[in-house]
Amino acid sequence: MPEFFNVLAPDAAFDALKPMLAMSVGVDVVATADALGRVTAEDIVSPEDLPAFARSTMDGYSVRSRDTFGASEGLPAYLDLVGEVPMGEAAHARLGIGQAAKAYTGGMLAQDADAVVQVERTQMLDDTAIEALRAVAPGENVVQVGEDVRKGDIILLKGSVIRPQDIGGILALGITGVAVSRKPRVGIISTGDELVPPGAAVGAGRIRDINTYTISALTAEAGGIAMPLALVADEFEAQRNAALKGLAACDILVFSAGSSVSSRDLTADVINSLGEPGVIVHGISIKPGKPTVIGLADDKPIFGLPGNPVSAMVVFDLLVRPAIYYLAGCKRIPAPPTTRAALRRDIPSVAGREDFIPVRLRQSDDGASVAEPVFGKSNLIYTLVRSDGIVKVPMDRSGLYAGELVDVRLY
Amino acid sequence: MPEFFNVLAPDAAFDALKPMLAMSVGVDVVATADALGRVTAEDIVSPEDLPAFARSTMDGYSVRSRDTFGASEGLPAYLDLVGEVPMGEAAHARLGIGQAAKAYTGGMLAQDADAVVQVERTQMLDDTAIEALRAVAPGENVVQVGEDVRKGDIILLKGSVIRPQDIGGILALGITGVAVSRKPRVGIISTGDELVPPGAAVGAGRIRDINTYTISALTAEAGGIAMPLALVADEFEAQRNAALKGLAACDILVFSAGSSVSSRDLTADVINSLGEPGVIVHGISIKPGKPTVIGLADDKPIFGLPGNPVSAMVVFDLLVRPAIYYLAGCKRIPAPPTTRAALRRDIPSVAGREDFIPVRLRQSDDGASVAEPVFGKSNLIYTLVRSDGIVKVPMDRSGLYAGELVDVRLY
Numbered sequence: 001m002p003e004f005f006n007v008l009a010p011d012a013a014f015d016a017l018k019p020m021l022a023m024s025v026g027v028d029v030v031a032t033a034d035a036l037g038r039v040t041a042e043d044i045v046s047p048e049d050l051p052a053f054a055r056s057t058m059d060g061y062s063v064r065s066r067d068t069f070g071a072s073e074g075l076p077a078y079l080d081l082v083g084e085v086p087m088g089e090a091a092h093a094r095l096g097i098g099q100a101a102k103a104y105t106g107g108m109l110a111q112d113a114d115a116v117v118q119v120e121r122t123q124m125l126d127d128t129a130i131e132a133l134r135a136v137a138p139g140e141n142v143v144q145v146g147e148d149v150r151k152g153d154i155i156l157l158k159g160s161v162i163r164p165q166d167i168g169g170i171l172a173l174g175i176t177g178v179a180v181s182r183k184p185r186v187g188i189i190s191t192g193d194e195l196v197p198p199g200a201a202v203g204a205g206r207i208r209d210i211n212t213y214t215i216s217a218l219t220a221e222a223g224g225i226a227m228p229l230a231l232v233a234d235e236f237e238a239q240r241n242a243a244l245k246g247l248a249a250c251d252i253l254v255f256s257a258g259s260s261v262s263s264r265d266l267t268a269d270v271i272n273s274l275g276e277p278g279v280i281v282h283g284i285s286i287k288p289g290k291p292t293v294i295g296l297a298d299d300k301p302i303f304g305l306p307g308n309p310v311s312a313m314v315v316f317d318l319l320v321r322p323a324i325y326y327l328a329g330c331k332r333i334p335a336p337p338t339t340r341a342a343l344r345r346d347i348p349s350v351a352g353r354e355d356f357i358p359v360r361l362r363q364s365d366d367g368a369s370v371a372e373p374v375f376g377k378s379n380l381i382y383t384l385v386r387s388d389g390i391v392k393v394p395m396d397r398s399g400l401y402a403g404e405l406v407d408v409r410l411y
Numbered sequence: 412m413p414e415f416f417n418v419l420a421p422d423a424a425f426d427a428l429k430p431m432l433a434m435s436v437g438v439d440v441v442a443t444a445d446a447l448g449r450v451t452a453e454d455i456v457s458p459e460d461l462p463a464f465a466r467s468t469m470d471g472y473s474v475r476s477r478d479t480f481g482a483s484e485g486l487p488a489y490l491d492l493v494g495e496v497p498m499g500e501a502a503h504a505r506l507g508i509g510q511a512a513k514a515y516t517g518g519m520l521a522q523d524a525d526a527v528v529q530v531e532r533t534q535m536l537d538d539t540a541i542e543a544l545r546a547v548a549p550g551e552n553v554v555q556v557g558e559d560v561r562k563g564d565i566i567l568l569k570g571s572v573i574r575p576q577d578i579g580g581i582l583a584l585g586i587t588g589v590a591v592s593r594k595p596r597v598g599i600i601s602t603g604d605e606l607v608p609p610g611a612a613v614g615a616g617r618i619r620d621i622n623t624y625t626i627s628a629l630t631a632e633a634g635g636i637a638m639p640l641a642l643v644a645d646e647f648e649a650q651r652n653a654a655l656k657g658l659a660a661c662d663i664l665v666f667s668a669g670s671s672v673s674s675r676d677l678t679a680d681v682i683n684s685l686g687e688p689g690v691i692v693h694g695i696s697i698k699p700g701k702p703t704v705i706g707l708a709d710d711k712p713i714f715g716l717p718g719n720p721v722s723a724m725v726v727f728d729l730l731v732r733p734a735i736y737y738l739a740g741c742k743r744i745p746a747p748p749t750t751r752a753a754l755r756r757d758i759p760s761v762a763g764r765e766d767f768i769p770v771r772l773r774q775s776d777d778g779a780s781v782a783e784p785v786f787g788k789s790n791l792i793y794t795l796v797r798s799d800g801i802v803k804v805p806m807d808r809s810g811l812y813a814g815e816l817v818d819v820r821l822y
Contacts (some may be wrong), residue, residue, distance in 0.1 A: 032609070036628045050793070051618065057790060059672045087645070087671055088604035090615030104671040106605055106718070106790070108616040148791040155796065163822055164628035165795035168621035168720055171609035172792050188671040194499035194517055198443070198582035204501030206463065210579035217447045217575035234498070260515040261470050262497055307517070309579055337748040337821075379468060379517070380559040381583050382461070384576035385566065410748075411574055 007283035009395065011353050013294060014322045016281055020296050024329040026182040026249045032170045035162045037223050039328040044156040046173050049146035051224040054109050058141045060243050061100040061122060061130060063114035068135045074122065076131035077171040085110055100130060109142065116141035149173070159330045181328040186219045186320065187229045187250030188212050189242050191267065192258025192307060195231055196236070210381060211305070211312050213257035224324040225254070234263045239270045243302075247274060251327050253302040254320060256312060257291070264291050271295035274302070285395070287307035288378040289315045301327075310378035313411065314356045314390065336408045339389070341371035347400040349393040358387035359408055371408050384411065412589050418694035420806065424705060425733045427692055431707050435740040436662045437593040443581045446573045447632055449591035455567040457584050460557035465520050469552045472511040472533060472541060473524035474776060479546040487534065487542035496521055520553065527552035560584070570741050572634075591738040597630045598640045598661035598729065599623050600653050602678065602715040603669025603718060606642055621792060622667035622716070622723050629727050635663070645674045652679045654713075658685060662738050664713040665731060667723060668702070675702050678715040682706035685713070696764040696806070699789040700726045712738075721789035724822065725767045725801065748821040750800070752782035758811045760804040769798035770806040770819055782819050795822065 008016060027041040056062060063079060071077035083093040084102030093101040094111040101110035109116065115136040123131040149155055155173070156166060162180070170178060190213075195209040196202055209231050216226035227250055230242040239255075246253050255271075257264045272278035275297030284292045290310040293304030301323050305312045306349060317336060325333045343363055349355040359371040376383030389408035393400050400406060419427060438452040445634045467473060474490060482488035494504040495513030504512040505522035512521035519529065526547040534542040560566055566584070567577055573591070581589060599622075605614055606620040620642050627637035638661055641653040650666075657664045666682075668675045683689035686708035700722040704715030712734050716723045728747060736744045752772055760766040770782040782802060787794030800819035804811050811817060 011429045019687070033624045033627065036631060052613065053616065055618075057788065085616070086604065087669065087674070088606070088614075088617050104673070106603070106618070106669065106671060131427065143788065143790065147788075148793045151489055151524045153773045155793070159576035164625045164632065165720065165798075165822060167628050169530065169796040171624050172611060172621045174613065174619060176610045191596065192498065192517070198585060199587045202463065202585065203499075205496070206499050207462065207466075207517070208583055208585060213444045213582055214575045214579035216444065217578050221575070258498065258517065260517060262515070263498070313576065335750070339749065340751055360644060377468065377554060377558075379554065381576065381580045382566070385580040387576075411576060 006082070007285055008281050010284055010286050010318055011314060013281055013284050014319055017294055017296065017301055018326065020299065021301060021323070021326055022299055024181050025184050025327050027179050028182050029177050029179050032176050032178050033345060035167060035178050035180055036164065038162050039223070039330045040156050040158055040160045040162065041179040041181050041329060043154045043158050044170060044175065044178065046149045046151055046155050047130050047175070048173060049151050050148040050172055051143055054145055055109050055143045056103040056105060056109060056116045056141060057143055058116050060119040060141065061102055062095070062103040062116050063100045063108045063132065063136065064095055064097070064113060065115035065136050065138045065140065067098050068117060068132045071132045071135045073133050074135050079130050079132055081128050081130055087325055101294045114138045114142070123192055159270065159332070161330055161334055182322050184224045184251040184327040185225045185227050185249065185255060186224045186252045186324065187246035188215050188230045188254050188256065189229050189239065189246060190256045191234060191239055192263055193233045194258065197231060211307060211309065212307065214312065214384040215254055215256060215316060218313065219323070219324065222321045222324040222330060234258055234266055236266060236270060239266065240273050243270055243274055247298050247300055251300060252320065252323055253300060255302070255304045258306045264304065264306070268293050270288050271297070271302050284318070287355050288312065289356070290321070294319065308379040308383040310356070311357065311386055313384065318409055338407045339369060339410055340405055341369040341408050343391070343400055343402050343404050343406055344370050344372040345402050347373055347391065347393055349397065349399045351396060351398045354395050355393040356390050357391055357393065358383050359391050360386065361388040361408065371406060387411070415463065416576065418696055419692050421697050421729055424692055424695050425730055428712055428734070429704055429737065431710065432712060432734070433710055435592050436595050436738050438590050439593050440588050440590050441591050443578055443587050446578060446589050446591055447575065449573050450634070450741045451569055451571045451573065452590040452592050452740060453566050454565045454569050455581060455586065456511065457560045457562055457564045457566050458586070459584060460562050461559040461583055462554055462556060465556055466554045467514040467516060467520060467527045467552060468520050468554055469527050469529045470516050471514055471530040471552065472818065473514040473520040473527050474511045474543065474547065475506055475508070475524060476526040476547050476549045476551065478509050479528060479543045482543045482546045484544050487544050489545055490541050492539050492541055504603065508711050525549045560711050565768055570743070572741055572745055576708055595635045595662040595735050595738040596638050596660065597635045597663045597665060597735065598638045598657035599626050599665050599667065600640050600650065600657060601642045601667045602645060602650055603674055604644045608642060622718060622720065625720065626665055626667060626727060629724065629732070630735065633732045633735045634739060637736050645669055645677050647677060647681060650677065651684050654685055658709050658711055662711060663731065663734055664711060665714070666715045668715055668718045675715070675717070679704050682708070682713050695729070697725065698764055698766050700767070703730070705730065719768065719790040720792040720795055721769065724795065728820065750780060750817045750821055751816055752780040752819050754811055754813050754815050754817055755781050755783040755804070758784055758802065758804055760808065760810045762807060762809045765806050766804040768802050768804065769794050770800055770802050771797065772799040772819065782817060798822070
């Protein structure tokens with residue numbers, strides 16, 4: 001009885017689905033200040049030049065640069081002081097030949113000034129005159145109009161994940177609202193005759209459902225909205241009904257399968273019953289996580305995640321996380337956080353599949369980062385609680401060696 | 412006129428403050444399912460063994476292992492089938508000598524069974540008998556009671572940042588609520604005569620306040636609650652009043668200083684007026700970000716961040732981010748996300764200070780990650796918008812070389 005058909009390489013798994021997915025799940029308009037982590041739904045174009053006026057980058061004196069040419073400590077340029085341009089005010093002072101006006105960092109230059117002499121490079125003679133102790137070139141110590149951004153520039157491409165500095169950049173142009181993708185809704189159905197909700201009494205032979213909650217948290221981290229839908233027994237009709245409701249309300253459907261083989265097979269049957277094309281991938285060449293199911297119905301992706309915690313996290317990263325970003329219109333999926341560390345022990349594996357091993361990170365005596373494999377059973381959640389991340393053994397390797405530098409996916 | 416006194420090395424800056432800080436800002440009790448990213452306020456101890464019963468890790472037959480000793484393909488062990496233990500049910504079947512009961516992955520073993528023979532290693536003879544084609548050792552294919560966690564084990568230490576798998580681990584034990592630190596409140600005061608709110612009309616010589624919003628977003632990323640307090644001119648009384656209100660309502664106070672030197676000096680004067688000890692550090696040996704002020708009043712940390720965007724982000728990472736985690740009771744501050752890349756160009760610097768240079772990341776033709784320095788002025792926000800992260804030139808280096816592998820702090 002062959003359990004799996006159409007087993008795909010992990011790299012190919014999400015790609016198999018991608019062409020069938022919608023480009024986006026729709027648009028929200030939100031306050032720019034609240035847009036952290038959201039994905040831009042259109043190119044954002046600058047409505048103006050930034051800065052809008054030439055600004056001094058120093059405290060000092062705005063000058064006509066040619067009046068300082070040749071100036072030095074030994075032969076300073078004498079300049080008449082004709083006032084100042086206070087911070088936050090328009091320049092009323094206008095410079096004639098041989099004149100200067102006090103300037104502040106970030107402030108406007110006097111009219112007809114084209115450079116600023118730093119205060120440390122000047123000598124105050126009296127209230128009406130200074131000496132410039134060195135020459136400045138045109139534009140020196142000045143941020144020019146439009147030097148940061150020009151009117152009409154695309155400042156953020158459609159599909160960008162908005163970061164703190166992007167919020168600053170957008171607001172600097174006076175754009176107080178932005179069109180972003182709606183957050184994809186991820187419906188989660190936990191299946192298995194053995195499961196009870198975490199707050200309920202646990203009868204003999206039963207365990208608490210936890211995958212609903214780890215998957216919800218992973219969904220939130222990826223910018224989706226988790227919608228825990230149901231905890232259902234291994235019963236075709238009950239699962240199908242939960243799934244149909246989920247498909248109507250969500251953009252992505254995730255099954256967390258029960259641990260037995262029959263429970264996993266049932267997930268595939270349910271997915272096939274939801275619409276065309278149904279199951280498109282059944283099995284991925286990874287360990288743990290092989291019995292993963294990928295399907296599609298109503299143009300919505302459906303994932304059957306193996307029930308054990310390590311598999312669920314690995315497969316979430318491989319499939320659900322990219323799907324959330326993709327449906328949010330972000331086509332260049334951000335890399336999850338990683339760090340580099342030296343393996344403390346050999347990790348045996350088998351060529352032809354990717355292996356994922358939880359690791360704990362330690363600092364060695366010389367300060368280097370060391371990854372200690374945690375060889376727990378993948379059906380033990382505390383294997384992950386006691387780990388800092390997961391190391392992948394690539395497809396073409398039959399193991400990794402102690403001392404090797406590896407990328408650790410941090411969780 | 413020496414602008415700075417007590418200039419500290421960046422490593423020492425937060426450490427100078429730490430002994431004066433409160434250990435925590437108080438406790439919330441939240442639903443475990445909603446605790447992602449929160450910091451545990453006490454050790455969490457397991458109230459029970461996990462799993463609570465011995466579970467099969469395979470679909471197959473639970474057996475008394477000694478009944479299989481010596482079994483092989485050539486000489487199988489004959490076993491009478493006495494029933495099954497359905498998923499999610501207590502074991503009613505009890506094994507006598509030479510008996511077996513059907514077992515499911517994750518299900519309970521029959522009474523008096525101590526191992527499981529995988530279904531693939533058996534042959535069904537008829538409805539009442541099977542042959543085991545290999546021997547199993549005691550405990551084989553079984554997760555023992557308490558193998559994941561034992562009753563009384565500390566499962567998460569006080570001060571841990573709760574991750575998706577931790578939520579799963581806590582809920583697996585039926586703990587549906589957890590004590591976590593209250594999120595530290597970070598009050599933000601933006602100062603400068605030149606600033607207007609992002610939505611307001613921008614008069615000549617004025618610019619929009621953006622640091623309030625980038626600092627708010629960085630605060631949220633670090634697990635704090637941002638409280639934008641005020642946008643105030645460079646006026647001692649106005650700033651002092653805003654700060655006093657902020658101190659009453661917040662756990663941390665952040666000034667984003669105006670860009671001129673006098674504006675920065677004013678911040679220090681205001682901090683000194685708020686209470687003892689006032690300013691404790693004035694200036695850090697970094698570029699950009701040197702004119703940073705660290706103070707303390709009412710036992711609350713106060714930071715004066717330079718107004719330019721690159722400085723504000725660098726100094727936030729150095730001081731405000733650790734302070735948020737520290738006051739949330741997390742003493743081992745999580746490392747921010749980084750990646751390794753090869754520098755594309757030399758970065759010149761000066762020994763004796765740390766330099767921070769924004770970089771853009773690219774993939775080279777051979778797939779390696781390359782960091783291209785973005786040598787924009789640090790007062791241009793788009794220097795950061797166009798960057799993927801920031802590279803540090805360490806204190807003891809006078810620059811970094813093209814081709815060198817560096818850690819990029821991702822933003």
